[in-house]
Each structure stands twice: as structure tokens, then as C-alpha cells.
Amino acid sequence: MKRIGDFFLFCSGAHVPLLRRAPTETNKYGGIGATIFFTGLLAAFSGGYALWCVFGQLWSTLLFGAIWGLMIFNLDRYIVSGMKKRNKFSSEFLIALPRIVLAILIAIVISKPLELQVFGKEIRQELIIMEQQVFKTQEENVLSRYQHRMNELNGEITLLEKGIQTQALRRDTLQKIAREEADGTGGSKVKNLGPIYKAKKADADSAEIALQRVTLENGALIAGKRKELAGIDSTFKATLAQLDRTHIDGLASQLDALGHLTEKSTPVRWANWFITILFITIETAPVFVKLISARGPYDDLLEAHEHAFIIYRKEKIEKREREYEGRMMVVR
Structure with a gap:
């Protein structure tokens, strides 16, 4: 002790x-x-x-x-x-x-x-949330690079598909008109396969040919654009795979997490x-x-000790000054 x-x-x-x-x-x-x-x-x-x-x-x-x-x-x-x-x-x-x-x-x-x-446990939970937020922000930043072109391609594909649907609807309408003319439920209301039916049937056949042409042309364009979309998607996933996904657990991150905890x-x-x-x-x-x-007594003893040292130092200086003055008098 x-x-x-x-x-x-x-x-x-x-x-x-x-x-x-x-x-x-x-x-x-x-x-x-x-x-x-x-x-x-x-x-x-x-x-x-x-x-x-x-x-x-x-x-x-x-x-x-x-x-x-x-x-x-x-x-x-x-x-x-x-x-x-x-x-x-x-x-x-x-x-x-x-x-x-x-x-x-x-x-x-x-x-x-x-x-x-x-606060170690709470900080680790907060770090997980911070990691998810960081990863989400990284993904959004990467996605923003390709989003504009992807939207353009999707819009063009929609327009091409709409063109096919419009032509198919026209074909269906003309076929319905020709069929109603043939059975007498529409048009001239006379059941026959005469000139009027043949004219309407020709319009329906022309619409069918036009639909096949539009389907072939637009289908090829749609396939090309979807291939480009697939390439963009592959590039996007490859870029995501290259992102830094290391855990956030450094000292600065822990201090940041502690700050978030104190705020919440x-x-x-x-x-x-x-x-x-x-x-x-x-x-x-x-x-x-x-x-x-x-x-206390120690402070008095310490002050006395320091005071004695100060006096001793002054006496030493005065003694040296007197010795110096004496030597100067001898020189003169």
C-alpha cells in the first residue's frame, strides 16, 4: 500500500x-x-x-x-x-x-x-442504414447516366407497337365491314357476294397486307431497340458490380452515425x-x-522553498555584480 x-x-x-x-x-x-x-x-x-x-x-x-x-x-x-x-x-x-x-x-x-x-450496438444498426442509403445513392447516380436513353428507346418501342396495333385495328374493322356486307347484317343490308362485298373485301385484304408489312418493319425496329436496351441493362449491371460495396465502419463513419443517433x-x-x-x-x-x-502546510513550505531560491539567486547576481565592479575599478 x-x-x-x-x-x-x-x-x-x-x-x-x-x-x-x-x-x-x-x-x-x-x-x-x-x-x-x-x-x-x-x-x-x-x-x-x-x-x-x-x-x-x-x-x-x-x-x-x-x-x-x-x-x-x-x-x-x-x-x-x-x-x-x-x-x-x-x-x-x-x-x-x-x-x-x-x-x-x-x-x-x-x-x-x-x-x-x-453505443456500439446502436451505431452498428445506424451504419447499416447509412450503407443502404449510400448504395441506393450510388445506384441512382449510375442509373441517371442511362435513364434518358432508356426512356427514349422505350418511347420509340411504344410508338412502333402502337403503329402495329393501329393497323391491326384498321384491318379488323375492314374485315368486319366486309363480313357484315356478306351476311346482310350491315352495309346494303342485302345478303350477297356482289360487287360491293368484293370492294370491301379488297379493302380488308389490302389492310391485311399493310399490317403484315408494318408488323415486319416495326418488328425489326423493335427487336433492334430491345437489343440496345438489353445492352444498356448489361452495362448498367456491370457498372453496379464495380461499385465500392465495402462496409462503412471507420472512425469517421461511426462518429457520423453517433451524430445521427443523437439527432433522432x-x-x-x-x-x-x-x-x-x-x-x-x-x-x-x-x-x-x-x-x-x-x-495548507505544503503550500507554505513550497512558497518558502521557492522564496529561498529567489533570494539565493538575487544574492548570487548581486555578488557577481560586485565582483564585476571591483574588476572594473582595478582596470581603471
Whole structure:
């Protein structure tokens, strides 16, 4: 336990020999050091997970996580150790304000990868929806390249088929007129196969010949256009097969998915904010503990030590100045 306590005192950034002369302060600085240590540990997990999302390599994840955690640990330790207790809270707060802002930025950075892990299941479902939307957009973009020509061909085929149908309807009508003339149900109302019937029968035969000609000509044109449509369809499917269909699961995509979730779901948005606030609280805790804590014996010892060093430095400078003036007097 003593080694753990000494380690946390080291983490606090306090001057341990001076702190030993003020034993009542050890618990306070031990708590500050423990907070700094666990903040660095959380930063290591967060940074490692972020790199795992990008590269998926274990060794690089462990290495980067360790380096990131040590960097955050060292930065927090420097922030807290650089804060000195003053006689006025306002001056202390102004000095601590840049450090608080920096701590908040660090907290936001290290909280995001862990938020991705907390909402992992929901993010994966949202990524599937995002993938479908991306694939649909890609297909629509590809389809738009060929849609105009496909519509033209379909329109031309419709017109050609309509021409055949119109001619077939004319043929059927003329055949009906000739048949009614023959059986006396229409035309002259006289049942016979005389000249009138023969004239109407000739018109029907001409319409039949015209229908065969139109069917042959339009059929050939329709076959050519349908062949062109089949070629376009084959090209369209080949282009779709060449599209990038890789899964969207990168860090940026996960952050985007988390943003969509917070927009769509109020509970997720509040939970996201609470996690961020929790990390901000953890990260700024050492600074605020140091800021709101009362001035203790350790602060007096540290101020006395620094004051003694300042006096020693001034005496050293004055001594050198006197020696310099003495040498100048000798030269003159």
C-alpha cells in the first residue's frame, strides 16, 4: 500500500520530500494523483480503441494507447503541478482558467471513442442504414447516366407497337365491314357476294397486307431497340458490380452515425451529453480540487522553498555584480 501511495503522490506532481514534512497533506495529494492516473488510464483505453477502429491492428493499438495515455497523464500532471495556491481566489482562478479549458478539450477528445463503444450496438444498426442509403445513392447516380436513353428507346418501342396495333385495328374493322356486307347484317343490308362485298373485301385484304408489312418493319425496329436496351441493362449491371460495396465502419463513419443517433433520439442525446460531462468532470477534478482546497502546510513550505531560491539567486547576481565592479575599478 505504501508503494501505491508513493506512486499516487508522484502522479500528483507534488514535491515529495517537501510533502513528507507536511503529512496532513498526503491524503489530498494522493487523491489528486489517483485522479490523474485513472484519467491517463481512460485516455489510453480511449486512444487505443480509436486506433483499433481505424487500423484494426493489435500491436499498433496497444502501442498508440500506451503513448496516448502517457501523454495525457504527463499533461495532467504538469497542469496540476504548475498551479500554486495564492492568497486570492480570483487570481488563482484566472491562472487556472487556461488549464481548465485545456482539461475540457482533453476530456472531449478522450470521451468520444469510449462513447462509440458504449453505443456500439446502436451505431452498428445506424451504419447499416447509412450503407443502404449510400448504395441506393450510388445506384441512382449510375442509373441517371442511362435513364434518358432508356426512356427514349422505350418511347420509340411504344410508338412502333402502337403503329402495329393501329393497323391491326384498321384491318379488323375492314374485315368486319366486309363480313357484315356478306351476311346482310350491315352495309346494303342485302345478303350477297356482289360487287360491293368484293370492294370491301379488297379493302380488308389490302389492310391485311399493310399490317403484315408494318408488323415486319416495326418488328425489326423493335427487336433492334430491345437489343440496345438489353445492352444498356448489361452495362448498367456491370457498372453496379464495380461499385465500392465495402462496409462503412471507420472512425469517421461511426462518429457520423453517433451524430445521427443523437439527432433522432432524445435519450441517446442526453446519455451522450452525460458521458461527455462525466469525462469533463473527471479530467477537471484535479484542477478544481487544487483550486478550491484551502492553503495548507505544503503550500507554505513550497512558497518558502521557492522564496529561498529567489533570494539565493538575487544574492548570487548581486555578488557577481560586485565582483564585476571591483574588476572594473582595478582596470581603471
